[in-house]
Amino acid sequence: MSHIKLRRTRTDRWTARARPAFLYVMYGLLLWSVPLGLIGGARPEVAAAIVRAMRAYFEALPEPLYALFGTGYLGYTAARAWGKVKGVER
Numbered sequence: 349m350s351h352i353k354l355r356r357t358r359t360d361r362w363t364a365r366a367r368p369a370f371l372y373v374m375y376g377l378l379l380w381s382v383p384l385g386l387i388g389g390a391r392p393e394v395a396a397a398i399v400r401a402m403r404a405y406f407e408a409l410p411e412p413l414y415a416l417f418g419t420g421y422l423g424y425t426a427a428r429a430w431g432k433v434k435g436v437e438r
Contacts, residue, residue, distance in 0.1 A: 370421075 388395035 384395055
């Protein structure tokens with residue numbers, strides 16, 4: 349319990365920005381669809397080339413990296429939910 353209280357009182361900026369940083373990346377990916385849609389309306393061949401390049405990039409990332417991210421994210425979510433159920437976290 350004292351460890352959790354200590355974590356709450358620390359002003360570690362890296363820890364405080366960890367969750368928002370992930371959300372900002374996801375928002376960025378979603379918002380990228382707006383200009384890509386506009387490009388697709390004006391120049392479909394350019395939009396198709398952009399999509400092919402992005403797809404190639406994401407497919408080049410190794411599968412274990414995706415698994416690690418998913419495991420870490422789901423593990424964090426489960427631990428956070430368990431802490432709330434136990435009344436340890438707000």
